[in-house]
Amino acid sequence: MSFFETIANIDRRVIFLFIGFAVIIPVLLSFSCTEEASPIVQAIFDKIESLPEGSKVLMSFDYGPSTVPEIQPMIDALLRHCCEKNLRIYMMALWGTGHNLISESMVDIIEHEFPHKVYGVDYVNLGYKAGNQGLINVILTDMKKMYTTDAVGTEIDAVPMMVDIRNLKSFDVILSLGGGFPGVKEWVLFGGDPGNVPVAGGATAVSAPLLYPYYPRQLLGLLGGIKGAAEYESALIKGYPKFKTHSHPGIDMMGPQTVAHIVIVIFIVIGNITFFVARRKEGDERGERGILK
Amino acid sequence: MRRQIPLVITFIVGSVLIISVFIPHKPFGRLGENFSVYFDIIAVFAFILGGGNLLRVHGNRIYRKHKDWPYSMVTVAGFLVMMIAGLFKIGGSPGITGDLTEPGSMFEELYMYVFTPLMATMFALLAFFVASASYRAFRAKNREATILLLAAFVILLGRTPFGVKLTSWLPGSLSFLEIPNLATWIMSVPNMAGQRAILIGIALGVIAMALRVILGVERTYLGADSD
Numbered sequence: 001m002s003f004f005e006t007i008a009n010i011d012r013r014v015i016f017l018f019i020g021f022a023v024i025i026p027v028l029l030s031f032s033c034t035e036e037a038s039p040i041v042q043a044i045f046d047k048i049e050s051l052p053e054g055s056k057v058l059m060s061f062d063y064g065p066s067t068v069p070e071i072q073p074m075i076d077a078l079l080r081h082c083c084e085k086n087l088r089i090y091m092m093a094l095w096g097t098g099h100n101l102i103s104e105s106m107v108d109i110i111e112h113e114f115p116h117k118v119y120g121v122d123y124v125n126l127g128y129k130a131g132n133q134g135l136i137n138v139i140l141t142d143m144k145k146m147y148t149t150d151a152v153g154t155e156i157d158a159v160p161m162m163v164d165i166r167n168l169k170s171f172d173v174i175l176s177l178g179g180g181f182p183g184v185k186e187w188v189l190f191g192g193d194p195g196n197v198p199v200a201g202g203a204t205a206v207s208a209p210l211l212y213p214y215y216p217r218q219l220l221g222l223l224g225g226i227k228g229a230a231e232y233e234s235a236l237i238k239g240y241p242k243f244k245t246h247s248h249p250g251i252d253m254m255g256p257q258t259v260a261h262i263v264i265v266i267f268i269v270i271g272n273i274t275f276f277v278a279r280r281k282e283g284d285e286r287g288e289r290g291i292l293k
Numbered sequence: 294m295r296r297q298i299p300l301v302i303t304f305i306v307g308s309v310l311i312i313s314v315f316i317p318h319k320p321f322g323r324l325g326e327n328f329s330v331y332f333d334i335i336a337v338f339a340f341i342l343g344g345g346n347l348l349r350v351h352g353n354r355i356y357r358k359h360k361d362w363p364y365s366m367v368t369v370a371g372f373l374v375m376m377i378a379g380l381f382k383i384g385g386s387p388g389i390t391g392d393l394t395e396p397g398s399m400f401e402e403l404y405m406y407v408f409t410p411l412m413a414t415m416f417a418l419l420a421f422f423v424a425s426a427s428y429r430a431f432r433a434k435n436r437e438a439t440i441l442l443l444a445a446f447v448i449l450l451g452r453t454p455f456g457v458k459l460t461s462w463l464p465g466s467l468s469f470l471e472i473p474n475l476a477t478w479i480m481s482v483p484n485m486a487g488q489r490a491i492l493i494g495i496a497l498g499v500i501a502m503a504l505r506v507i508l509g510v511e512r513t514y515l516g517a518d519s520d
Contacts, residue, residue, distance in 0.1 A: 010428075012425040012428075015421075015424050015425045015428055016421045016424070016425065018424075019420055019421050019424045020421070023420070033453070033454035034454065035454065036457075038473075038477065064412060065404075065408055065409035065410075065411075065412035065413055066412035066413060066415060066416040067416060068409060068412075068413055069413055069416075069417070099393070099394060100393075100394045100401060100404045100405070102394075103392075103394035103395075103396075103401070104394075104405070107396065129333070130333060130336040130337045130339075130340070131332065131333030131336045131337075132336065134329050134332040134333045134336060135333055137329040137332075138326065138329045138330055138333060141322075141326050142326065145326075145330060146330075146333065149390070151392065151394075152390065152392045153389075153390025153391075153392075205452070209480060209484050209488065210488060212480055212481060212484055212485045212488060213485050213488045213489040213492055215481075215485075225452075227452050227453075254453070254454065257452070257453065258453035258454060258455050260420060260424070261449045261450065261452060261453045261455070262453070262455055263424070264423070264424045264427050264428075264449060265446065265449055265450060267424065267427065267428040268427055268428060268431045268442070268445070268446065270428075271428045271429065271431065271432060272431070272432055272433055272442070275432045275433070275434075276433075
């Protein structure tokens with residue numbers, strides 16, 4: 001077997017090994033890359049930045065643990081930004097798995113980094129409700145029809161920041177983080193469009209291309225995968241340098257992602273070289289057979 | 294009667310929901326809202342149905358010692374442990390209003406330290422399979438495959454800072470050829486155009502299907518004896 005044949009028939013476990021090293025080594029060496037916010041990410045940052053103090057931000061946690069590594073950095077950066085701007089944050093989930101993630105984000109970011117923020121005044125956890133797009137359809141006209149209590153059972157009218165909330169139109173911006181079903185798309189179709197409320201989203205890298213058709217008129221911006229998160233973190237650090245010392249997993253993960261992408265590109269190049277060499281060899285053999293005939 | 298009643302309900306609810314979009318006033322607006330609430334209430338019952346179905350399917354597999362039955366055992370055990378931890382709020386505040394996700398509660402601990410790492414690991418494995426599949430699939434076998442290969446190449450590099458460095462030497466007049474700009478163009482022009490075409494096609498299909506269901510032409514949702 002020639003060298004090119006060996007390469008062409010390479011065991012997939014060898015590829016797995018290379019990808020493993022491409023991820024592990026940059027993590028061990030803390031290799032990270034700086035990012036510049038692209039227009040689609042900058043649009044979300046600018047929207048949050050433009051909101052006056054006390055504006056109402058509805059944040060929907062429409063994801064599960066499988067996509068935490070990609071979505072959580074977005075949530076962390078958005079929560080920090082909203083807290084820094086003194087916006088009122090309303091957290092809810094269309095996914096059952098999002099319920100716990102709200103609590104974790106509340107503890108890790110709001111309670112830990114912004115201890116002066118008061119639950120019920122600056123932020124509230126509305127928890128998970130079943131119904132998918134049906135839920136959005138109801139809260140479009142009446143929020144309290146579905147949310148009679150918050151996630152910990154407090155009467156909704158006893159939560160100070162819920163007093164002046166009637167429906168989705170009461171919010172200044174809707175942020176949906178997820179990308180699966182139900183997610184950003186459903187918020188655009190059933191919430192943002194009919195209610196005329198700006199919707200921004202964050203999605204995994206694989207589902208981000210499916211949301212581009214809604215940008216920029218129906219979706220004001222989109223954070224796509226780790227890169228989107230890293231870009232938002234960079235924009236946040238640029239705007240508020242004090243966040244440089246805080247955790248920025250998006251930026252940190254861009255190093256391993258960059259190396260892994262390069263390794264994949266190298267494999268694709270090698271694969272094509274072996275393909276063309278094999279095709280030429282096949283052509284030569286066919287030519288030789290033709291001469292012999 | 295078994296068939297007529299669901300058909301009548303579907304016709305009334307479907308028609309009212311469509312009318313309420315175009316005439317959001319009394320009585321259609323209110324009816325539309327109420328039907329949406331009924332939908333949300335019914336959706337909750339899907340969990341009971343889902344849980345019951347999971348137990349039935351996997352219970353059957355365990356009972357019959359079906360191939361790979363130990364996996365079914367793990368599924369049922371995982372389901373029951375999570376359900377008991379959540380229903381009885383073990384380690385957390387008791388009572389119907391007790392917080393399920395309270396730090397220290399068994400449900401939260403299981404979610405955080407078992408469920409989250411397991412799911413993240415499963416999703417992370419995708420990177421390995423994507424790399425292996427890319428190596429074998431992205432071959433310039435013909436014109437279409439070459440276009441796909443080039444697009445994948447640009448997107449892969451364009452999603453990294455390496456792509457920026459690779460073409461940053463290009464003069465300003467050729468900045469559109471910089472890899473990140475090319476990646477953005479692929480995403481916002483050909484990708485968007487293709488996605489929109491697909492979405493419009495799907496939407497038209499959904500409208501046609503919805504009309505068939507509302508008018509009772511399509512009856513497969515009623516079950517096997519729908520004819």
